[in-house]
Each structure stands twice: as C-alpha cells, then as structure tokens.
Amino acid sequence: ALVRREDYLAPTHWIRGVDLTFELExxxxxxxxxxxxxxxxxxxxxxxxxxxxxxxxxxxxVNGESVSxxxxxxxxVLDKLPAEPFALExxxxxxxxxxxxxxGLYTSGGNFFTQCEAQGFRRITYFLxxxxxxxxxxxxxxxxxxxxxxxLSNGNLVEQGTLxxxxxxxxxxxxxxxxxxxxxxxxxNLVCREQKIRARSGRDHLLxxxxxxxxLEKTEHAMxxxxxxxAWDEARFGLSLDLERFMIVAVSDFNMGAMxxxxxxxxxxxxxxxNPATATDIDFGNVEAVVGHEYFHNxxxxxITCRDWFQLSLKEGLTVYRDQEFSQDxxxxxxxxxxxxIEDVRQLRQIQFVEDAGxxxxxxxPDSYQAIDNFYTATVYEKGAEVVRMMATLVGRAGFRAxxxxxxxxxxxxxxxCDDFAQAIADANPGSALATRLDGFKRWYSxxxxxxxxxxxxxxxxxxxxxxTLSQSALPSPGQPVKxxxxxxxxxxxxxxxxxxxxxxxxxEAPSGDTERVLVLDTERQTFVFTGLTGLxxxxxxxxxxxFSAPVVLDxxxxxxxxxxxLAHDSDAFNRWxxxxxxxxxxxxxxxxxxxxxxxxxxxxxxxxxxxxxxxxDAAFKELVLTLxxxxxxAERLAESGQAVDPQxxxxxxxxxxxxxxxQLQPQWxxxxxxxxxxxxxxxxxxxxxxxxxxxxxxHMLVLQSVASGDAAWPGRAYQRVKDASNMTDxxxxxxxxxxxxxxxxxxxxxxxxxxxxxxxxxxxKWFTLQALACEHEGRVFERIRALAGHADFTLRNxxxxxxxxxxxxxxxxxxxxxxxxxxAFWSAQVLAIDPINPQLASRLARALDRWRALAEPxxxxxxxxxxxxxxxxxxxxxxxxxxxxxxxx
Ligand code: ARG
Ligand code: ZN
Numbered sequence: 072a073l074v075r076r077e078d079y080l081a082p083t084h085w086i087r088g089v090d091l092t093f094e095l096e097x098x099x100x101x102x103x104x105x106x107x108x109x110x111x112x113x114x115x116x117x118x119x120x121x122x123x124x125x126x127x128x129x130x131x132x133v134n135g136e137s138v139s140x141x142x143x144x145x146x147x148v149l150d151k152l153p154a155e156p157f158a159l160e161x162x163x164x165x166x167x168x169x170x171x172x173x174x175g176l177y178t179s180g181g182n183f184f185t186q187c188e189a190q191g192f193r194r195i196t197y198f199l200x201x202x203x204x205x206x207x208x209x210x211x212x213x214x215x216x217x218x219x220x221x222x223l224s225n226g227n228l229v230e231q232g233t234l235x236x237x238x239x240x241x242x243x244x245x246x247x248x249x250x251x252x253x254x255x256x257x258x259x260n261l262v263c264r265e266q267k268i269r270a271r272s273g274r275d276h277l278l279x280x281x282x283x284x285x286x287l288e289k290t291e292h293a294m295x296x297x298x299x300x301x302a303w304d305e306a307r308f309g310l311s312l313d314l315e316r317f318m319i320v321a322v323s324d325f326n327m328g329a330m331x332x333x334x335x336x337x338x339x340x341x342x343x344x345x346n347p348a349t350a351t352d353i354d355f356g357n358v359e360a361v362v363g364h365e366y367f368h369n370x371x372x373x374x375i376t377c378r379d380w381f382q383l384s385l386k387e388g389l390t391v392y393r394d395q396e397f398s399q400d401x402x403x404x405x406x407x408x409x410x411x412x413i414e415d416v417r418q419l420r421q422i423q424f425v426e427d428a429g430x431x432x433x434x435x436x437p438d439s440y441q442a443i444d445n446f447y448t449a450t451v452y453e454k455g456a457e458v459v460r461m462m463a464t465l466v467g468r469a470g471f472r473a474x475x476x477x478x479x480x481x482x483x484x485x486x487x488x489c490d491d492f493a494q495a496i497a498d499a500n501p502g503s504a505l506a507t508r509l510d511g512f513k514r515w516y517s518x519x520x521x522x523x524x525x526x527x528x529x530x531x532x533x534x535x536x537x538x539x540t541l542s543q544s545a546l547p548s549p550g551q552p553v554k555x556x557x558x559x560x561x562x563x564x565x566x567x568x569x570x571x572x573x574x575x576x577x578x579x580e581a582p583s584g585d586t587e588r589v590l591v592l593d594t595e596r597q598t599f600v601f602t603g604l605t606g607l608x609x610x611x612x613x614x615x616x617x618x619f620s621a622p623v624v625l626d627x628x629x630x631x632x633x634x635x636x637x638l639a640h641d642s643d644a645f646n647r648w649x650x651x652x653x654x655x656x657x658x659x660x661x662x663x664x665x666x667x668x669x670x671x672x673x674x675x676x677x678x679x680x681x682x683x684x685x686x687x688x689d690a691a692f693k694e695l696v697l698t699l700x701x702x703x704x705x706a707e708r709l710a711e712s713g714q715a716v717d718p719q720x721x722x723x724x725x726x727x728x729x730x731x732x733x734x735q736l737q738p739q740w741x742x743x744x745x746x747x748x749x750x751x752x753x754x755x756x757x758x759x760x761x762x763x764x765x766x767x768x769x770x771h772m773l774v775l776q777s778v779a780s781g782d783a784a785w786p787g788r789a790y791q792r793v794k795d796a797s798n799m800t801d802x803x804x805x806x807x808x809x810x811x812x813x814x815x816x817x818x819x820x821x822x823x824x825x826x827x828x829x830x831x832x833x834x835x836x837k838w839f840t841l842q843a844l845a846c847e848h849e850g851r852v853f854e855r856i857r858a859l860a861g862h863a864d865f866t867l868r869n870x871x872x873x874x875x876x877x878x879x880x881x882x883x884x885x886x887x888x889x890x891x892x893x894x895x896a897f898w899s900a901q902v903l904a905i906d907p908i909n910p911q912l913a914s915r916l917a918r919a920l921d922r923w924r925a926l927a928e929p930x931x932x933x934x935x936x937x938x939x940x941x942x943x944x945x946x947x948x949x950x951x952x953x954x955x956x957x958x959x960x961x
Contacts, residue, residue, distance in 0.1 A: 075439045076381040082204050083117040085109045087156075087248075089206045091196070095214040095258050097168040097178050102126075104163075104196045106206075109156040116154075120146040122193035122200040125165065125175070132160040147197045161197050170194070171868060171908045174444075179324035180283065182259025183219070184337060186330055189380055189443045192251035202377045203486040205248040213240040214258050221281065223257040225249070225333045227315055245333055247313070248484065250376055255332030257281070257320045264290040268298060272311045276301070280343065281320040289344035292355055292755065293319060296362035303363070303397050308475055310370045319343060319362070323832060326870055326911045327447065329361050331368035338365070341833055341871055347753040347798040349834050352763055354799075355755035359401060364394035375479065378486045380443045384435045384516075385489050387447075388455020392463075395456060407757040409618075409644035410691045416619045416645070419457065421703050423449035424624070427521045428711065429921040430957045432548040436489050436516040441953035444911050450519070457622040458515045462496050464560045464589060464620055465505040465512075474499040489516050504560070504591050511593055512558040520548035522557050524592070524623040526615050535605030536578075537565060539613060542596035543623075549957070559592040562617035562643075565601065568609035570640030576603045586642070587617065612636045617643040624711065629653065631674060638678050644692060651679070651696045655728065659705055662724045664714075669724045671731035679732070683739040690747055691761025694768050697732070699725055702884045706925070715927035722847060722885035733776040740776075743769040753798040760800070767804030774808040786814045793820040803837060811846045835864055836875035843876050847885035853894055856880050860901075867905050870912050877901055881919035888926065892933030895920070899937040902951065903944055910948030917941065917954040935959075 088107035093100060108119070120143070128147065131140050134157050141148050149159075170177035175194025176185050185191065193200040210224040216239035222231070226245025233239045263281040270276060278297055280290045297319065304310040314334045325339035342361035345354050371393060372386035395415055399408040426432060426449050433446065435455045440446050463471040474496030481495055493513055497506040505512060522545045529538045541561060545554035564587045565573040572586040578600040590599055604611065612633045616625050637650035654675050662669035682688065682696050702725055706716045733740070747766040750759050770792075773785040792805035806824055809817040821838070828834035839859060845852045859865060859876055867873045880894070881887050887894040898919060906913035923934035941947070942955040 073439050073441055074380075074443075076379070076437070079379050079381075081113055082111055082199055082201065083114040084111055084119050084199065086199055086204050086206045089208045090211075091208065092211040093213065093256065095167075095183055095212060095219065097181075097183075098166060099164050100167055100176060102161075102163050102165065102196045104161045104198070106159040106161070106198075107156065108152075108159050110152070110154060119149045119152055119159075119199075121149075121161075121197035122190070123147055123163070123197040124190075124194045125170075126163045126194060126196065127165070128161070128163045128197065130160070130162040132158075134158050135160075163196055165195060172911065173324055173326050173870070173909060174911065176256070177324070179322050180259075181218070182257070182261065182322075183214075184257055184259075184320070184322045184324075185255050185332075186326065186337065187254050187332070188252040188330060189447075190252075192254055195254075198251050200251050201379065202250040202252055203379065205250050205376070205484075205486060207248050208243075208245045208254060210243045210245075210254075210256065211240060212243075212256060212258055213238055218260065219258040221257070221259055221261045221263075223255075223281070223318060223320065223335055225253070225255055225335050247333060247373070249333050249373065250486065253331070253333045253373055253376075255330070255335040255337055257335065257337065260284070261320070262287055263318075264294055266294055266298065268301065270301060270311055271305045274311070276312050276314065277316045279316070279318045281318060282340075282344065283321075286321065286340075286344055289346045289349065292345045292350075292358055293338075293343045293362055296359040297366060299359075299401060300363045300366040300397065303400060304367060304370070304393075307396070307400070308370075308393075308472065310479075313369070313374070317366075319365075323871065324869055326909070329365045331365040331372055333369070333373050336365045338362075339871065341836075344833060345755075347755075349799055349828070349831050351800040351803055351837075352755060352760035356398070356760070360394050360398050363397040364390055367393040367397070370479070374484065375482045376486045378488050380440070380446070381437055382488050383443075383446060384451045384455030384458070385487065385492055387452045388435065388457075389459050389492065391452050391456035392459040395460075402757040404757075406644060406689045406692055407761075409648075410689065410695060410757070410761065412618060412645055413648050413695050415453075417701075417704075419449070419453045419622060420707075421701055423453045423622070424521050425703065425707050425922060426450055427454070427519060427548070428546075428707065430549060430924075430960065431918065431921055431954070432519040434517050434519045438550070442910075442914070442948075442950040445914055445950055445953055454622055461515070461558075461560050461621055462493065462505055462512075464562070465558075465591070466496060466500040466503045470500040470503060471496065489513075504589075508558045508591070508593050511556065514555055514557055518545070518554050518557070519551055520545050520554065522554070522559065522623045524559060524561070524616070524621070524625050526613070526625065526627040528613055530604075530610045532605075532607065532610075535603055535607075537601040537604055537611060537613070538598060539563070539590075539601070540596065540598045541590065541592045543592060544595075549960075556592075556594050557621075557623075559621045559623060561590045561592055561615065562620040563588055563590055564614040564617060564641070564643060564646075565604070565611045566614055566636060566640055566642075567607055567611050568636060570636070572642050573604060573607075573611055575601055578602050589620065614641050614643055614646045616646075618645045619649075631657075635674060635678050638696075639681065648692070648696055651682070652700050654678070656700045656705065656708065659700070659721075659724050659728060660708065662727075663705075663709065663720060669727040669731075671728060671735055676731075676735045680736055680739055683736065683743060689758075689761050690743075690765040691757065693743075694761065694764040697768060699728060699732075703882070706884065706922075710922065710925035715931075716922075716925045717927040717930070718884035718888040719890065726846065730775065730779065733772040734779070736772070737776055740769040740772045744773065753800075763798075763800045763804070767800070767808070770804060771808045771811060774812045774814060778812045778814055786812070786816050789814075790816045790820055793824060799834070799837075803841070807841055810841055813846070813848050813851075832869075832871070836871050839865070839872070839875040840879040843879035843886070844883050845886075847883065850889065852883065852886040853880075853889055853897075856886060857893075857897055860897075867901070867908060870909065873905065873912060873916075877916055878919075881916070887919070888930050888934075890929065892929075892937070895933050895937035896940075899940045902941050906944075906948050906951050907946070910950040913948065914950035914954050917951050917958075921954075921958055923958065 090105040092103040174191040212222040222241035224243035230242040321343040329338040477499040478495035747762040777785040789805040796802035
C-alpha cells in the first residue's frame with residue numbers, strides 16, 4: 072500500500088513503558104510484552120491498531136483480563152479499550168532460524184541478532200511500530216547458558232543469574248525513551264575487546280566491541296575509531312556520551328552497513344573487522360567512518376529522532392554530514408581533507424546523480440513510498456548530507472554550531488521533522504544567507520532531480536571588471552514537471568594566468584583582500600561583477616563551485632587552456648582535481664561523439680606528467696587526478712545531454728585512454744613505484760594510504776603496458792607481491808593489476824590468494840568482487856561471473872557474499888550490458904531467486920537497471936524485457952515490486 076507524507080496523523084495511543092521477556096530458542100522464541108499504554112487525547116476513542124508480521128499471537132490481556140480482538144490489514148486491532156492509561160500484555164512467538172529476511176529477530180552463525188529499522192520490530196512482537204512512539208524499555212533475555220553465554224540489550228545490565236535446565240538470564244534497562252526501531256538484542260557465543268574511558272565531561276564509560284572468538288585481533292581499529300568518535304563529538308559539537316556502556320557487535324549476515332540501536336550498535340562485520348593482513352586501506356577508512364556514523368546517531372537520530380519515515384534524512388543526512396566531517400578531521404592536513412571531499416563527491420555523482428535522473432528519483436524528504444526500506448537511498452543519505460553542508464556554508468562554521476545547539480535545546484527527546492531542523496539552524500543565525508531565504512532553501516528537501524548551474528563570464532581588461540553570470544535550470548522528474556529556483560551557494564575564486572589567486576571585490580563593496588567568496592544564486596539568473604582587476608596579464612580563470620559547494624551539474628564551457636591553468640594552479644584542491652577530470656572527460660566525450668579517436672594529446676599528457684612529478688603534492692591527490700572519470704560517470708554525462716548510452720563503447724574509449732596513460736607516462740609510473748612501492752610498516756593513516764594507492768595505480772599501469780609490449784618483468788613483480796605482500800592493500804592491488812590486464816599469471820595468483828584466505832569470509836568476498844569487476848574482454852568476465860555463481864563458496868543467503876559477486880557485476884558496465892542480453896537475463900534470474908529469501912537484498916539488486924531508458928538499442932529493449940520478466944512474477948515482495956513498477960512506469 073502507498074504511504075503518503077501528507078497523511079501523517081499522531082498515534083492513537085502512546086506506549087510509555089515496554090517490558091519484554093524473551094525465551095530464546097532458534098526454532099521458536101516466545102516473546103512476552105507488557106506495555107504501559109496511554110490513549111492520546113487528540114484521538115480519543117479510536118481503536119488501537121498494532122503492527123505485526125510473520126509472528127504468532129498466543130494471548131492478549133488488558134489490565135490482566137482477556138479482551139476481544141481482530142485482525143485487519145495485517146494489524147492486530149483492539150476496539151474496546153479503557154479511556155485511561157492501561158496495561159496491555161501480549162504473548163507471541165516468532166521463528167528466528169527461519170528469518171532469512173534478516174529483519175526482526177534472526178540467527179546468524181548460531182547466534183541471535185536483531186535489526187529493527189525501519190519496520191523489523193513488528194516481526195518480533197505486536198507494537199505501534201512507528202518512530203514517534205517513544206518508550207522506556209526493560210528487557211529480560213533467557214537462553215541456554217552454554218550456547219549463549221553473552222546476553223545483550225540496550226542500556227544498562229541490571230541483573231543476571233542462572234535458571235533451571237542449564238539456562239540463564241540477564242535483565243537490561245534503558246532509561247532513555249526510544250522508538251521501537253532502536254531496540255536491539257544479541258545472544259550468543261561472543262568475546263569482546265573493552266576499554267574504559269573518561270570523557271571530557273569527567274564521566275566514565277565502558278566501551279565494548281563484541282565479535283566471534285577468532286576475530287578479536289581484528290577489533291583494535293574499531294575500538295580506536297570509537298574512542299576517537301566520542302572525543303570528536305565532544306570537541307566539535309559539545310555532545311557527550313549519555314550511557315555508562317556503549318557496545319558494538321559484529322554480525323556476518325546483515326542487510327546494510329550497521330545500525331545505531333541505543334547503546335548496542337550492531338554492525339556488518341565488513342565495517343568492524345580490520346587488520347592489516349585482511350583489510351585494505353579503504354576498509355580501514357570505512358570502519359572509521361561507519362563507527363563514527365553510528366556513534367554520532369546517538370545524538371542525531373536517537374536523542375532527537377524522526378517523526379515519521381519521510382523525515383529519514385533528518386537523521387541520516389545530518390549524520391552522514393557529521394561522519395564526513397569526522398573523517399576529514401581525522402585525516403588531518405588540508406590536502407588529506409580535500410582527498411576525502413573528492414572521494415565523497417565522486418560517490419555522490421556516480422550514485423546519487425544517477426538516482427536523481429532515473430525512475431526512483433525522489434526528494435530528500437520523499438512524499439510517498441510502498442516499502443520504506445527502498446528509501447534508504449543515496450538521495451536521503453548523501454544528497455541529504457549535501458543539504459546540511461550547504462546550510463553550514465550559508466551560516467558559517469560557528470553559526471552552524473550555534474544552530475545545532477539550538478536544535479538540541481529545542482528538540483532533545485522528541486521526534487521531529489526536517490522543517491524543525493532547518494528552522495533551528497536559521498533561527499540561530501538571524502539575518503544570515505540561510506535565514507533570509509529559508510523557504511526557498513527548503514526546496515532542496517521537496518524537489519527531486521539534480522539542478523544544472525550554468526556559468527558564463529566576461530572580462531573587461533580596461534575597466535578591470537570580471538562579470539560572472541549564473542543561471543539555473545532543472546529537468547522534470549517523476550511527479551514534478553516544473554521546478555522552482557533552488558538556493559545555490561557557489562564558492563568562487565579567480566585565478567590569474569600566472570597562477571596567482573586574485574582578490575575578489577564585488578561591485579559596490581569595500582576591498583577585503585579575500586580570494587574566495589560564496590555567491591548565493593536564489594533566482595533563475597543573476598549577475599555578479601568583480602572589480603579592481605586592472606593590470607592583469609591575460610584573462611583570469613574563474614574557479615567555480617569550489618569544494619563542490621552545491622550538489623549541481625556545473626555547465627561551464629571552458630577552453631583547455633583555462634582548465635590547464637586550474638589543474639596547475641588552483642588553490643582549491645577540489646577544483647584542481649575537477650579540472651583534470653574535465654579535460655579527460657571532454658576527450659572521452661569527443662571520441663564518443665565520433666569527432667575523433669580517443670587520444671592523449673601532448674597538452675594533457677604534459678599536465679598529468681607535471682602532477683605526477685610535482686614533489687609537494689600528496690600521493691593520494693595524484694592518484695585521484697590520474698584516475699579517469701568512471702564509466703558510470705561518463706554514461707550519466709551522455710544521458711544527461713540526451714544521448715543514448717552504449718556502455719561497450721564507453722568502455723572501449725576509456726580503456727583506450729587508459730592504455731595511452733600507461734604508455735606515455737611510463738617513466739612517471741616507474742618513478743611513482745620506486746618512490747612509494749614500499750611504504751614500510753603498515754599504518755592505516757592518510758599519508759601511507761595515499762602512497763599505497765599511488766603505488767598500486769602505478770603497478771596497474773606498468774602491468775598494463777607490459778602486456779602491450781610483451782615485457783614480463785612487471786607482471787612477474789606483481790605476482791611476487793601477491794605472494795609476499797605484508798598487507799592486504801598491497802596484495803589485493805597486485806592481484807588486481809594482473810586480473811585487470813588479463814595476464815596469464817592472474818589465474819595462479821587468484822588460486823594462491825583463495826588458498827591463503829579460505830577461512831576469511833570478508834577476504835573471499837574481495838576475491839569474488841575483484842573478478843566481477845575485471846576489465847571486460849571478449850565476454851570472458853561475464854562468463855566468469857556466471858561460473859562463479861556456481862562456486863562452492865557462493866551463496867545468496869549471505870548478503871555480503873551475494874553482493875560481492877552480483878552487485879559488483881552490475882557495477883561493471885561492459886560485463887553487465889552485453890549486446891546479447893545475457894547479463895540482463897542472469898540478473899533477472901538472480902533477483903527472482905533472492906526475492907523470496909531476502910526482499911531488501913533483492914530490491915537493491917533490482918535497481919541495477921533503473922537507467923534502462925538511457926541505453927542505446929538493442930540494449931534498451933533487452934533491459935526492458937528483463938525488467939518485465941521480473942515484474943511478471945506474481946509473488947514479488949512489495950520491495951522489489953515497487954522498484955520494477957517504477958522502472959517500467961512512463
Ligand atoms: N540507520 C542505519 C544507518 O544508516 C541504516 C539501517 C537501515 N536498515 C534498513 N533495513 N533499511 O546507519
Ligand atoms: Zn545512519
């Protein structure tokens with residue numbers, strides 16, 4: 072059924088207290104729920120309708136007496152209830168071992184775990200399963216003592232002891248009222264790393280990370296990240312840990328990344344476990360980011376939560392913004408901060424922009440949904456974070472902090488809306504660029520689609536004026552044929568032809584000496600005039616949208632020489648990188664339009680050589696500059712300009728340019744390898760990670776070039792490194808270099824790697840992914856993927872493993888979008904196979920063909936047929952049904 076934001080009604084009843092008892096058994100768990108219910112006077116006399124799913128009711132008592140009840144539309148309905156507060160007791164059972172959806176109470180590796188966001192609690196017991204019903208919980212867990220020595224729930228442990236028949240129990244009490252989606256329990260055979268800390272506030276806290284026995288030596292980084300998160304939130308936002316005990320538990324079967332349950336975060340093992348032998352630098356960075364993210368939810372999400380699920384970005388956008396800032400602060404130096412920003416923007420453009428242009432486009436605050444789990448999207452998370460970032464830009468760093476303070480002063484303990492958040496930030500900054508345009512700004516919450524920002528400029532050397540005209544437009548998106556103007560903060564600078572940063576003085580303003588300004592475009596079109604620019608040597612180059620100050624497509628016609636100036640000199644590292652990407656992208660687009668074969672011309676090759684040769688630049692930054700825009704990004708640029716997308720041609724063009732990079736820059740690659748190929752002892756810091764990234768990129772290039780030239784030395788070195796590397800980043804990089812180049816040594820290297828890590832699930836996932844992402848060559852990669860689906864280690868029941876092969880395949884355009892449609896046929900079969908097991912996982916995979924309408928024929932027709940094949944299935948889950956229905960709607 073379609074749920075609409077405008078239909079929101081406060082609940083008929085409040086549930087103030089929840090007392091749960093679990094008699095844990097894998098095949099059948101008994102749940103006794105004792106609720107303190109209070110009718111909401113606003114909705115006096117209405118029936119109480121409790122959500123429930125896949126559970127069996129055994130008894131209902133009101134104030135200790137049995138009552139009549141009925142089931143309607145999947146809900147348990149109690150019609151005749153007291154008008155005063157009353158006690159409601161419900162008994163029901165559920166079957167954790169049969170719960171393959173991994174929502175609610177389920178087992179993984181013989182242990183019990185829960186996942187309740189968004190609507191899993193109703194799969195545990197009947198409840199008002201909505202985020203605006205907040206209650207204080209007391210939880211009793213009873214289970215076999217030998218099999219389940221550890222019994223955890225939210226809050227504080229208040230009692231434990233032994234029972235008959237080898238069972239034991241624990242009682243947990245959480246003093247903070249919370250919505251049901253933040254409830255959690257864990258029962259199992261686990262060990263933990265723990266650490267006591269004294270916070271700045273002077274309070275003592277116990278931090279714990281629970282894992283399976285063999286994984287304890289992979290928990291140090293997660294613990295360090297947690298300690299750093301606690302310190303960061305105190306220092307940056309004045310927010311302290313409000314619990315005596317904070318626990319993280321790792322589980323290997325998990326639908327998403329992690330979950331911020333109050334005091335008991337549950338994590339996908341992928342985002343907890345890390346040691347140098349099994350995890351890459353990227354994994355270390357992800358662990359830090361996700362540990363931070365879930366910890367920061369304790370305030371932005373838990374203390375202040377969402378009134379309804381349409382407000383999801385209230386907590387997710389804000390918390391992503393906070394984790395991005397945390398990672399930047401942890402990276403330290405300005406250049407490392409810029410690297411993190413570039414990586415975040417790359418993700419945003421590759422995933423969120425594509426989403427915003429397709430059938431699943433929705434506002435940051437959606438207006439309707441069929442399955443809320445489908446709206447845990449890049450738009451709600453990443454674009455939502457950009458919206459928060461723009462607010463911070465408009466009110467300044469101190470202003471944003473004041474706004475956050477006001478937000479907590481007003482709303483701590485409440486379930487609120489995105490409007491409440493924006494209002495608090497604006498009210499704390501009266502007169503600011505945000506407060507004076509708040510209504511217009513909030514269109515970022517209500518309008519979907521990525522706006523296009525056009526920029527043109529004119530320089531009058533004699534008058535010393537630089538005139539910049541900015542205008543905006545937005546294409547229609549589902550349900551939104553016309554858009555109103557967005558409020559777009561545009562950070563700008565001017566770079567002289569000699570590379571100097573010029574002082575910016577707006578017409579009519581006193582000179583300030585500032586070399587960067589944030590212009591605010593809040594209408595269709597606006598002109599800004601900078602003055603005092605006399606005596607310059609040549610036309611200055613505008614550096615627009617610095618730091619990616621707004622989530623828009625920048626449409627600025629730039630000459631190569633302007634971009635080369637920015638690439639060489641811009642003081643804004645983001646735009647320096649962006650200039651290099653534009654230069655490469657323009658060449659690929661020219662080739663794709665058939666204007667000329669793809670070539671690495673002397674000017675661009677020279678500029679890229681200069682970047683690699685520049686001793687003062689970070690290795691991490693060099694690696695980003697030298698990475699060509701991805702095939703997905705190129706495809707989206709084509710689609711946006713109305714051209715049909717042929718992934719095979721994009722692949723060929725990009726590979727052609729990559730081969731030229733390998734060939735023409737060979738001395739630079741050799742030098743990079745010599746400088747960074749051995750980073751010494753492993754430390755997962757930004758500097759070392761950057762050096763390893765550049766070394767691995769160099770190795771890829773050198774192996775690629777060796778294959779072309781028939782030289783055996785570099786493949787031999789890579790093979791040796793697969794065997795004797797001292798960390799996973801180097802080992803995987805070397806393996807990838809051989810696999811990407813389709814070198815004969817790739818096969819023995821893959822076999823060696825698999826044998827080394829047979830028992831390490833997360834590493835075997837990498838082994839699958841690496842093969843699924845290999846550079847497609849004569850259809851061999853796709854054939855390999857299809858064969859790997861039958862490998863003894865492959866299973867659809869473990870989400871990480873399923874994703875490691877199948878999601879990876881959909882991210883390999885040339886392998887997936889085959890001319891004969893075999894990729895699509897395989898995809899539809901996998902979606903249909905997963906859907907009855909795990910709808911959330913199936914519906915994510917189902918989104919892989921969202922952009923089918925942009926494809927060139929015959930791919931377009933083949934993709935449509937594949938989606939129709941899925942849609943024709945009568946018993947699809949609501950999750951997958953929503954995705955394919957939207958994909959096929961016109
Ligand atoms: N709140 C979690 C996070 O962002 C995500 C949980 C989403 N779960 C789901 N089934 N949709 O950290
Ligand atoms: Zn989150």
